[in-house]
Amino acid sequence: MTEFFTIQKKDANSRARAGVIHTLHGDLETPCLMTVGTKATVKTLSTEDLKKVGVGCVLCNTYHLHLYPGEDLVAKMGGLHNFMHWDGPMFTDSGGFQVFSMGHGTVADEIKSSEKRHSRSRVLKISEEGVRFQSYLDGSHKMLTPESSIQIQHKLGADMIAVFDECTPFHVDKNYTRQSMEMTHRWLDRCIAEHKKLHSSQALYGIIQGGVYEDLRTISTDFIEQANTPGICIGGSLGKDKPQMYEVVEMVMQRLSPEKPVHLLGIGDLDDLIAGVKRGVDTFDCVTPTRNARHGLLFCSESSDKKIRITNAPFREDQNPIDVNCTCEVCKNYSRAYIHYLFRANEFLSIRLATYHNVHFIQNFMKEMRQAILEDRFDGFEEKWGL
Amino acid sequence: MTEFFTIQKKDANSRARAGVIHTLHGDLETPCLMTVGTKATVKTLSTEDLKKVGVGCVLCNTYHLHLYPGEDLVAKMGGLHNFMHWDGPMFTDSGGFQVFSMGHGTVADEIKSSEKRHSRSRVLKISEEGVRFQSYLDGSHKMLTPESSIQIQHKLGADMIAVFDECTPFHVDKNYTRQSMEMTHRWLDRCIAEHKKLHSSQALYGIIQGGVYEDLRTISTDFIEQANTPGICIGGSLGKDKPQMYEVVEMVMQRLSPEKPVHLLGIGDLDDLIAGVKRGVDTFDCVTPTRNARHGLLFCSESSDKKIRITNAPFREDQNPIDVNCTCEVCKNYSRAYIHYLFRANEFLSIRLATYHNVHFIQNFMKEMRQAILEDRFDGFEEKWGL
Numbered sequence: 027m028t029e030f031f032t033i034q035k036k037d038a039n040s041r042a043r044a045g046v047i048h049t050l051h052g053d054l055e056t057p058c059l060m061t062v063g064t065k066a067t068v069k070t071l072s073t074e075d076l077k078k079v080g081v082g083c084v085l086c087n088t089y090h091l092h093l094y095p096g097e098d099l100v101a102k103m104g105g106l107h108n109f110m111h112w113d114g115p116m117f118t119d120s121g122g123f124q125v126f127s128m129g130h131g132t133v134a135d136e137i138k139s140s141e142k143r144h145s146r147s148r149v150l151k152i153s154e155e156g157v158r159f160q161s162y163l164d165g166s167h168k169m170l171t172p173e174s175s176i177q178i179q180h181k182l183g184a185d186m187i188a189v190f191d192e193c194t195p196f197h198v199d200k201n202y203t204r205q206s207m208e209m210t211h212r213w214l215d216r217c218i219a220e221h222k223k224l225h226s227s228q229a230l231y232g233i234i235q236g237g238v239y240e241d242l243r244t245i246s247t248d249f250i251e252q253a254n255t256p257g258i259c260i261g262g263s264l265g266k267d268k269p270q271m272y273e274v275v276e277m278v279m280q281r282l283s284p285e286k287p288v289h290l291l292g293i294g295d296l297d298d299l300i301a302g303v304k305r306g307v308d309t310f311d312c313v314t315p316t317r318n319a320r321h322g323l324l325f326c327s328e329s330s331d332k333k334i335r336i337t338n339a340p341f342r343e344d345q346n347p348i349d350v351n352c353t354c355e356v357c358k359n360y361s362r363a364y365i366h367y368l369f370r371a372n373e374f375l376s377i378r379l380a381t382y383h384n385v386h387f388i389q390n391f392m393k394e395m396r397q398a399i400l401e402d403r404f405d406g407f408e409e410k411w412g413l
Numbered sequence: 414m415t416e417f418f419t420i421q422k423k424d425a426n427s428r429a430r431a432g433v434i435h436t437l438h439g440d441l442e443t444p445c446l447m448t449v450g451t452k453a454t455v456k457t458l459s460t461e462d463l464k465k466v467g468v469g470c471v472l473c474n475t476y477h478l479h480l481y482p483g484e485d486l487v488a489k490m491g492g493l494h495n496f497m498h499w500d501g502p503m504f505t506d507s508g509g510f511q512v513f514s515m516g517h518g519t520v521a522d523e524i525k526s527s528e529k530r531h532s533r534s535r536v537l538k539i540s541e542e543g544v545r546f547q548s549y550l551d552g553s554h555k556m557l558t559p560e561s562s563i564q565i566q567h568k569l570g571a572d573m574i575a576v577f578d579e580c581t582p583f584h585v586d587k588n589y590t591r592q593s594m595e596m597t598h599r600w601l602d603r604c605i606a607e608h609k610k611l612h613s614s615q616a617l618y619g620i621i622q623g624g625v626y627e628d629l630r631t632i633s634t635d636f637i638e639q640a641n642t643p644g645i646c647i648g649g650s651l652g653k654d655k656p657q658m659y660e661v662v663e664m665v666m667q668r669l670s671p672e673k674p675v676h677l678l679g680i681g682d683l684d685d686l687i688a689g690v691k692r693g694v695d696t697f698d699c700v701t702p703t704r705n706a707r708h709g710l711l712f713c714s715e716s717s718d719k720k721i722r723i724t725n726a727p728f729r730e731d732q733n734p735i736d737v738n739c740t741c742e743v744c745k746n747y748s749r750a751y752i753h754y755l756f757r758a759n760e761f762l763s764i765r766l767a768t769y770h771n772v773h774f775i776q777n778f779m780k781e782m783r784q785a786i787l788e789d790r791f792d793g794f795e796e797k798w799g800l
Contacts, residue, residue, distance in 0.1 A: 069762070070765060094757070095729075109754075355459075360498055364496055367496075
């Protein structure tokens with residue numbers, strides 16, 4: 027498995043490292059935030075745009091693509107890469123997370139929060155076989171199992187794929203979390219068996235569960251490690267807030283041997299990216315940069331919380347770029363006043379310019395972080411950003 | 414005024430000509446279809462995109478920009494060019510057309526059709542002074558006069574601007590059309606006076622009215638010509654159908670002396686562009702290419718009516734580009750199947766890719782027409798397209 031992941035440089039004062047994941051569609055430099063293209067598109071951006079803003083890897087959602095247009099059509103069109111015209115590294119999740127979370131707000135809400143669980147759940151039945159659920163599109167009943175998830179992902183054809191797990195929520199008790207984790211472990215074995223049966227060359231990622239409980243995370247970490255998948259994800263409930271999330275990540279990372287690339291599912295705030303990388307995480311994915319863009323919340327290095335709400339009144343006559351330190355095309359060419367106006371006038375271009383900027387900003391943030399690790403100044407990077 | 418417009422080549426068998434309009438923001442090659450950017454943005458396209466697809470001139474709407482964000486803000490931001498980051502030639506209409514047509518469907522509907530007039534009119538009062546109307550945004554009462562239209566357009570700062578006219582509808586009788594035309598002529602004089610008062614270097618376009626009546630069109634053509642504005646528009650009702658529209662254009666163009674650039678307001682179907690150019694029209698504007706794109710109606714040279722509805726079932730698995738003969742980035746990179754899917758999935762990117770293609774296609778169509786005129790093969794151009 028060493029050909030899949032190469033570590034280029036380790037930080038002296040933390041578990042941070044710079045590396046390269048070698049995929050069938052080129053090398054992915056780490057640390058990296060994958061850009062979420064849920065339905066085989068990153069909202070408003072063409073794949074030419076993705077390259078221009080420095081996106082290294084696109085993550086698509088198996089759940090959505092299974093429901094529409096369906097993996098069979100995608101396969102017929104030559105797989106996801108060909109279908110959406112993206113020739114770089116690509117990751118698909120297993121569909122499990124969306125089955126459990128659709129209708130529950132954001133990925134981050136679901137992972138981190140104890141609220142709203144089951145309020146609009148479309149899960150009909152969780153059993154040893156798999157999960158029966160209702161399609162968010164037409165209400166039809168569907169079933170996902172470890173085997174079908176791997177089959178679907180095989181047809182979609184991403185370079186990296188994930189095992190099917192139950193994404194254990196935060197509010198459940200330890201007993202439920204343990205039973206859920208144990209089922210996820212049995213599902214892991216079924217996923218690996220199916221993956222072998224298909225003779226797939228996709229890189230499979232096992233998922234560590236165990237909620238916020240150190241003993242369970244320890245059991246799960248060991249189980250996943252022993253299964254020897256090329257990559258490893260940290261999934262499930264990461265706690266009620268950021269400090270607890272960092273604790274949970276620490277529990278896993280201090281135990282895990284360092285050879286394999288580690289992906290932290292659904293996380294991507296600037297402070298979380300630094301906290302994760304510091305603990306040894308290599309890749310992340312998060313909808314926040316693109317979702318925030320659609321709501322006018324734009325990255326800005328000068329602001330204390332690193333973002334501005336462009337629709338606010340003070341930007342009405344502001345001729346500065348969104349972020350004076352940003353080198354993206356949008357910051358080179360357009361003023362805050364114009365983007366403020368576009369949002370207020372409900373013009374499509376607002377979302378496009380905002381998305382372009384936000385994705386460029388956070389990709390650049392990750393590139394700078396990687397460079398800092400390579401040049402022995404990761405400590406300084408954290409300080410520089412004041413996060 | 415000869416510096417404003419240069420004729421480079423005249424067709425031997427028709428009034429078609431290739432020329433150059435010299436503006437403060439560069440040369441505009443004609444014949445040309447201006448791209449409509451109603452609210453200081455061409456839906457989904459950045460101005461970098463506009464350059465890539467070959468847009469020569471953007472037309473913005475005074476009515477919309479006056480209501481929001483207001484000409485004072487635009488002036489404070491350095492004018493429309495600076496505000497929207499477009500450094501090429503730009504045209505603004507007078508606001509008159511929108512005042513009279515808002516709520517009446519498309520430009521083409523309004524100009525060509527006798528239906529629906531006054532059904533949802535927001536015009537409160539037309540008087541010698543100007544037009545009182547209700548804002549489509551907040552229902553507030555507003556007034557546009559020849560003087561205020563010129564003042565607003567001066568603040569917006571386009572290179573070419575239009576006089577304020579009453580856009581006479583089709584359904585009214587000849588007497589109304591005559592009175593309306595005569596008022597428009599008086600308004601023309603007031604526009605010219607205001608334009609002089611402002612010492613504006615913008616190129617003013619007079620507008621020929623007179624409906625479908627040859628005697629009125631003759632009077633109006635002579636009146637506008639004698640006013641000696643740098644450019645001339647053909648406005649008002651052009652009849653009930655395409656043959657009548659061509660007749661009306663012919664009435665004007667056979668009488669007009671050929672020195673000045675002529676703009677045909679609100680027209681831009683492929684067949685109309687050829688018919689207009691053949692009769693001596695130099696520039697056009699039309700929302701159809703961008704509006705059609707938003708509804709999945711895409712230009713396609715192979716189709717008998719030169720367009721396809723991409724959302725139709727046969728395109729579900731079609732790996733061809735939208736138009737196999739098109740050289741745009743979208744046709745180079747994306748399949749009909751993917752764009753069909755994006756539309757069906759309500760993804761933003763569908764509209765962007767569709768708009769990019771449609772604008773490229775029609776700009777290319779105009780460039781080819783111009784080249785045909787320059788190379789003495791305009792007749793062949795019409796035949797080639799079978800329009």
